[in-house]
Amino acid sequence: MTRTTPARPVSVEAVFPELALYRGRTTRLHPRPGRPDMHDSHVGGPMLWPEDEPWPVCREPHQRETEGYAPDEILGARTAGAWPPSRPWPGAGTPGEDGPVPFVGLAQLFRRDVPGLASGPDDADLVQLFRCPFTHGPYLERRYRLRWRRARETERAERFLTAPPEVPLLRWEHELPEPCVLHPEEVDTYPWAEDDTLPAPLIARIDAWDDAQASEHGRDAPNYQSALSIPPGWRVGGFPSWASTGPMAIDCASCATPMRLLLTAGGDEMDADSHSWVPLEDRDPSLRGKPSIRGGPSVAQPTRLRFGRDRDLHVFTCPAEPGHAPRWVLA
Incomplete structure (x- = not known):
């Protein structure tokens, strides 16, 4: 079965047209027990x-x-x-x-x-x-x-x-992974908005928009980091999330080349703030929002793995020489 990420609650490029210049692609792996x-x-x-x-x-x-x-x-x-x-x-x-x-x-x-x-x-x-x-x-x-x-x-x-x-x-x-089949799906993604990951004026506008959304719509309001930029869970390529550490410069120890994100492994495919990313195939079409999600742990925590204290494991490799040692970052 395929997995289809729902349309984002808000078109992020409609709100912030400058983000079109920074749009990337990531492949969500959508592991499910099998x-x-x-x-x-x-x-x-x-x-x-x-x-x-x-x-x-x-x-x-x-x-x-x-x-x-x-x-x-x-x-x-x-x-x-x-x-x-x-x-x-x-x-x-x-x-x-x-x-x-x-x-x-x-x-x-x-x-x-x-x-x-x-x-x-x-x-x-x-x-x-x-x-x-x-x-x-x-x-x-x-x-x-x-x-x-x-x-x-x-x-x-x-x-x-x-x-x-x-x-x-x-x-x-x-420590023991649950055997899972994958359902790869490419989606658009945008950089984490903190420090120098994007221009400072744009980050300030994103923060102000997040605050206005929360003030008007309450806790369920979509925000940039959780609902519009980077999907949760296992994925290949795209941008790293930096929820626990803040953005970090990851350079190759052998040649000092800025490294690229190969893979992100996450313990959870969703949390309270990112449930909008759960695929349509894992939802009850008669319901809306978080109550529509079906499948329990097989959807929320399919691999049963944990990385650090519920962090994401980012695996970086050197684009100049893939044989150089990778770097592992818990963020």
Whole structure:
């Protein structure tokens, strides 16, 4: 099934004609729980991974834990609509304590499925995203990894890995992604309006318009950041949202080139201020506004993942040399 973003509550370019110069495109991925194949673009599904290629592992020291959640019990609890039981953490020397820890596969994207997906090194057209399931250092930092591939070459492998290595326990229930199929859709998008992301006079006008809308229409009034500029949830390309940190300059550590946004991964596909972005196919046509949304968690939190304290994970790559190290920003 396709997913169709509703028309915006207000035509932003009618209110601010100057924004036409800054209009961009982003591809909303619209993940929904399903049964993706290793040859599909997906979140949380099986990776296209040749059997003779080592699975990525994290070899850095990890924070010690006292309890955790078993992956099979997480999946069973989700099916039952319950919360999984916690288990005592294994002793020293087991994965997650002193030994290497397998990365968890979060998503894979083929350019043939996802409009606007940037090329990787050597024109790679398949990107796979991984996260270490445990935390690092006193600030509980996370480690991510990208694996770029040429899809056609990879699909010619003789055999593929059918069951990647798992750790016995995960730190949180939301470390395990729910397998989701994708429904890519391109939409117009506009920059975050803060600091120097747009000309200062234009940002001032946007802020004044937001205040006037709230004063006239109350809490449900549309505002630029949440309803008109950048959609929530998983998306490719477009502009980063900066709700938690404020805008940041993201430059390549190798060559100082300003980096481009490859991918945004979000825990929520909607919140109280962004429900207008929920697709038409996930709404009851007889109702209006937030009450029209159907599907519960499968629409609002389909992947079951979390990034930081309910932030967006922005993945940036270098446009001058895609082989340079990516940067990961929680915002």
